[in-house]
Amino acid sequence: MAWLVLQVTDVIVGNIAAPAWVFHVLLLFLAVGFPFAIFLAWAYELTPEGLKREHEVDRSRSVTPQTGKKLDHLIIGVLIVALAYFAYDKFVLTGAGEAGLVEATRHTVTGGEPDKSIAVLPFVNMSSDPEQEYFSDGISEELLNVLAQFPGLRVAARTSAFQFKGRNQDIADIAKQLHVNHILEGSVRKSGNRLRITAQLIDAGSGFHLWSASWDRELDDIFVIQDEISAAIGDALKIELQLGAGNSPGALPSIPAATTAQAYEYYLKGRQLINGRSSDGLQEAVKALELALAIDERYAPAHAQLAIAIMLQKSGGGSYGNLSMQEVLARAVPHLDRAFALNPDLAEAFGARTLIATLSSDYATALKNSEKALLLNPSYVDVINWRYLAFMNSGQWAEAMETMDHMMAVDPLSIIGRINYAFALARTSRIEQARQTADELAQQTSRGSFMVHGMIAGDFLGEVTDSNRWYLRNLALDPGNVFIRHRLAINFTAIGEFDEARHLAPESRWWTNAIQQRWGVAIEQTRQRLVDNVGDNQVRMHLANVLHMSGDLAAAQLIYEELLVSTGGYALLEAANTSVMPTARMAYGRLAAGDTTGAGEILAMVKKDIRLRKQAGIRDSYMLRAAAMVAAIEGDHEQVLANLDAAIDAGLRDHFMFREPAMQPYLEDPEFQAIVARLDAILQEEHRKTLQLICFNNPASEVWRPLPASCEGVEEAG
Numbered sequence: 001m002a003w004l005v006l007q008v009t010d011v012i013v014g015n016i017a018a019p020a021w022v023f024h025v026l027l028l029f030l031a032v033g034f035p036f037a038i039f040l041a042w043a044y045e046l047t048p049e050g051l052k053r054e055h056e057v058d059r060s061r062s063v064t065p066q067t068g069k070k071l072d073h074l075i076i077g078v079l080i081v082a083l084a085y086f087a088y089d090k091f092v093l094t095g096a097g098e099a100g101l102v103e104a105t106r107h108t109v110t111g112g113e114p115d116k117s118i119a120v121l122p123f124v125n126m127s128s129d130p131e132q133e134y135f136s137d138g139i140s141e142e143l144l145n146v147l148a149q150f151p152g153l154r155v156a157a158r159t160s161a162f163q164f165k166g167r168n169q170d171i172a173d174i175a176k177q178l179h180v181n182h183i184l185e186g187s188v189r190k191s192g193n194r195l196r197i198t199a200q201l202i203d204a205g206s207g208f209h210l211w212s213a214s215w216d217r218e219l220d221d222i223f224v225i226q227d228e229i230s231a232a233i234g235d236a237l238k239i240e241l242q243l244g245a246g247n248s249p250g251a252l253p254s255i256p257a258a259t260t261a262q263a264y265e266y267y268l269k270g271r272q273l274i275n276g277r278s279s280d281g282l283q284e285a286v287k288a289l290e291l292a293l294a295i296d297e298r299y300a301p302a303h304a305q306l307a308i309a310i311m312l313q314k315s316g317g318g319s320y321g322n323l324s325m326q327e328v329l330a331r332a333v334p335h336l337d338r339a340f341a342l343n344p345d346l347a348e349a350f351g352a353r354t355l356i357a358t359l360s361s362d363y364a365t366a367l368k369n370s371e372k373a374l375l376l377n378p379s380y381v382d383v384i385n386w387r388y389l390a391f392m393n394s395g396q397w398a399e400a401m402e403t404m405d406h407m408m409a410v411d412p413l414s415i416i417g418r419i420n421y422a423f424a425l426a427r428t429s430r431i432e433q434a435r436q437t438a439d440e441l442a443q444q445t446s447r448g449s450f451m452v453h454g455m456i457a458g459d460f461l462g463e464v465t466d467s468n469r470w471y472l473r474n475l476a477l478d479p480g481n482v483f484i485r486h487r488l489a490i491n492f493t494a495i496g497e498f499d500e501a502r503h504l505a506p507e508s509r510w511w512t513n514a515i516q517q518r519w520g521v522a523i524e525q526t527r528q529r530l531v532d533n534v535g536d537n538q539v540r541m542h543l544a545n546v547l548h549m550s551g552d553l554a555a556a557q558l559i560y561e562e563l564l565v566s567t568g569g570y571a572l573l574e575a576a577n578t579s580v581m582p583t584a585r586m587a588y589g590r591l592a593a594g595d596t597t598g599a600g601e602i603l604a605m606v607k608k609d610i611r612l613r614k615q616a617g618i619r620d621s622y623m624l625r626a627a628a629m630v631a632a633i634e635g636d637h638e639q640v641l642a643n644l645d646a647a648i649d650a651g652l653r654d655h656f657m658f659r660e661p662a663m664q665p666y667l668e669d670p671e672f673q674a675i676v677a678r679l680d681a682i683l684q685e686e687h688r689k690t691l692q693l694i695c696f697n698n699p700a701s702e703v704w705r706p707l708p709a710s711c712e713g714v715e716e717a718g
Contacts, residue, residue: 002030117180119156120144122165123197126189136188137162138268139197143184143229145347148379156180157381157411158275163444175204179412182210193219193261199229219261259296266292267302274309277416279320279480285309303339304348307332311355315482315507315533322482322507325359325536332356347376351383358386361537361575363394364568381411388420392578394570395609397616400424415444422452426460428617434460447481450474454487459577460620462651462682464491465689472693472700479703482507494654495687500694500710510546515656519550537563538575541582545574548585549659557589571609579622580609584629588662591633599633606630621650625657632662640666644675653683692717 005026120143125136141158148155156178164174171183186199200212213232215225266288273285289306292299310332313321323331336356339349350373357366370387373380384407391400404424407417418441425434434456442449450473458467468491474484482505489505492498493512501512510529513522526543533539540559548556560582563572572582584606591599606626613623624647631639644657657663658676666672695711698704 002034005030116152117154117156118147118182118184118201119161119175119178119180120147121174121183121185122162123185123199124187126187126196127191129190134269134272135190135265137165137272139188140186141271143199144379145377146227147184148377154180154410155379157379157414160411160413163413171202171204171207177412179409181205190219195219195225197225197229259298263292263296263299263302266295267299267305270302270309271305274305274312277312277320279313282309282313282320298342300339300342300346301348303335303342304346304352307336307339307352308348308355310335311352311359314359325533325539328359329356329535345376347373347380347383350376351380351386354383354386354390358390358393360535361393361567363390363570366390367394379410381407381414381417384410385414385416385420389575393573393575394567395573395580395612397612397618401616413444415441415448418444419448419452423455426456427620429619431456431460447474447477450477451484451487454484458487458491458651458653460651462621462648462653464495464653464683464686465693467491468690469693469699472698472704476700476703479700491653491690495683495690497687497690497710500707503707504704510542514546514549515654517659519546522546523550537566541572541574545582545585548589548661549656551661553589553592553661557586557593560586560589571605573609577622580606580626581622581629583609584626584633584662585660588629588633588660592661603630603633619650621647621652624650625652628657629660629662632660632666637666637669641671641675644672645678648675648679648682652679653686655679 120140123136123140125133127136140162144155144158144161147153160178175181175183181204183202183204184199185202186197189196194216195218196214196216198212198214201210202208203210211232213229215228217225270285270288270292273281273288286306286309289302289309292302293306296302310323311328313323314325314328315322332352333356336349336352339346339352343349350369353369354366354373357363357369367387367390370383370390373383374387377383384403388400388403388407391397391403401424404417404421407414408421411417418437422434422437422441425431425437435453438449438452438456441452450470454467454470454474457463457470468488471484471488471491475481475488478484485505486508489501489508489512492501492504493515498512498516502509510522510525513519513525523543523546526539526546530536530539530543541563544556544559544563547553547559560572563582564586571580572586573580574582583602587599587602587606590596590602607630610623610627610630613619624643628640628643628647631637631643640663644652647657655676658672658679663672691711691714694706695714696716698706
């Protein structure tokens with residue numbers, strides 16, 4: 001009966017949000033009462049005349065057998081009720097909350113144990129000042145990072161957990177989407193130098209509150225409070241899930257503390273701005289983190305995050321700024337070195353090293369540092385993403401796809417994760433799934449959704465006008481987006497609108513001029529980009545590509561050979577589209593110089609890359625272009641034509657490929673000319689449709705208009 005009372009009380013207490021002490025007091029009361037019940041049962045007997053002391057009852061007239069039978073019936077009845085309640089709780093109450101969570105949030109691990117997982121929802125800002133939002137968010141993220149250090153505990157990453165900020169959504173539904181079985185939620189009230197923090201740990205399946213507590217402290221005690229919260233949560237989870245203590249034997253994970261609360265506040269603000277991934281936000285993040293370090297120069301996390309904020313502003317594809325590589329290295333590396341000097345075991349510092357190595361095309365170093373960062377914080381999703389990019393750009397395709405799967409498991413609602421996942425789907429010919437992912441992104445970021453749709457349409461389907469429509473919708477929301485302007489310039493260049501492309505994206509003029517075969521201008525512009533980006537291997541590769549295409553094979557080859565040494569033997573890939581064409585050009589350059597043995601070695605590298613892509617399920621126009629190049633170098637006429645034809649079907653929409661020096665022997669071939677004519681017809685139609693779009697149905701008309709000459713003489717279609 002006591003057990004049944006406890007079960008019913010647990011449901012009631014958990015669902016009326018009563019303090020945890022209510023249940024504890026009842027448990028104590030029943031425990032204290034149990035020995036008294038045993039004593040009474042031993043000392044007294046229930047008779048028809050009422051309770052009597054046991055030694056006062058005549059044994060010959062005792063009704064103990066009859067009473068025993070009645071008690072048996074009563075006990076059986078209570079057990080039936082208890083079992084009925086157990087079944088109701090297990091299959092109705094819990095089932096209602098867990099239907100659909102069976103595989104996602106209760107999947108088993110080795111030994112059949114329940115999944116040990118938790119999500120930290122953003123703590124509610126209860127302060128009167130909405131500007132303090134960064135502080136409550138920062139507290140949540142710090143707790144998330146500490147919990148991620150508990151061995152055996154899977155913690156949902158920040159970007160996914162924070163998707164539910166401000167949404168009054170059922171806990172079980174949140175857990176289902178995040179693939180976890182515990183939720184930590186709470187609130188922060190900051191008034192002057194006073195803090196009130198509340199937190200509660202919830203079993204997502206049953207809705208029961210496993211633990212809750214409140215703290216009223218001075219702001220200077222913030223690190224102590226966070227350590228107390230994480231320790232209390234760890235204790236609660238260790239009881240239920242048998243968790244270990246932390247990375248050090250007998251030690252609990254803790255948060256690196258700043259010397260003052262003000263420095264910590266600036267750090268939290270800077271980190272939140274970095275998470276927002278906008279150009280203006282990153283500039284503000286740099287200012288906030290510099291203020292944190294002006295107060296506390298020895299705060300290692302602020303040094304690491306400042307380095308990351310600077311690196312993310314490097315110019316280039318997918319960039320959030322226009323800093324040269326030289327400026328990035330000069331400004332970021334000193335902070336990165338200082339972070340390691342202050343704390344050699346800081347996940348953020350290893351994350352920053354991963355990013356700088358990725359930007360420098362040093363993928364082996366990036367992978368090594370990402371591994372160390374993830375050992376310290378397995379939920380560090382930015383590092384998982386940078387690790388994915390390092391695998392991709394070093395041609396380790398199977399590992400890249402595995403890392404992508406891991407990223408989506410850790411952070412299923414990650415914006416950058418979903419963006420890259422959509423591209424991975426498109427690369428493996430799963431176009432409809434890629435589009436579905438882009439549609440789902442719209443609930444989180446319209447701009448991200450438009451960008452992904454634009455790249456799917458342009459890069460993988462060759463639907464240039466549709467791609468332009470998506471990009472222009474993005475531009476209407478973000479007129480200064482350098483990446484989107486670059487993508488539009490590529491599309492306008494493909495359809496022959498060269499002036500429009502140069503007008504849209506001045507920093508991409510080198511590409512437009514190269515496509516237009518204005519080699520002198522293109523080479524000079526690319527050389528200038530390299531002067532502004534000393535140490536940027538991608539810009540060096542672009543210069544080599546332009547030199548090679550212009551016919552200056554010797555000058556291009558010198559750069560290719562230097563790049564091959566710097567990669568440590570990996571194939572040369574263009575980061576923007578992961579094309580292995582630079583390596584294929586290098587093979588042709590060696591062959592043209594009479595080095596047949598060396599050409600064979602590089603050609604084998606290209607073939608290996610193509611084989612690994614196929615094994616990973618990848619089949620896009622970039623792989624097919626490389627296959628056509630290999631066939632051209634080897635003199636396989638049939639495969640040259642087959643791969644070029646297939647590349648057009650897979651989205652090839654520029655003439656660069658047909659102007660490759662390796663393709664020159666095929667220029668007079670009728671079948672080759674027929675393929676070129678097929679591409680020309682497609683581009684002419686896309687040109688006509690794009691002019692209709694930008695001249696009469698421009699989605700970005702309030703922030704960008706085409707040049708008057710582009711629409712001169714164009715009539716609106718009926």
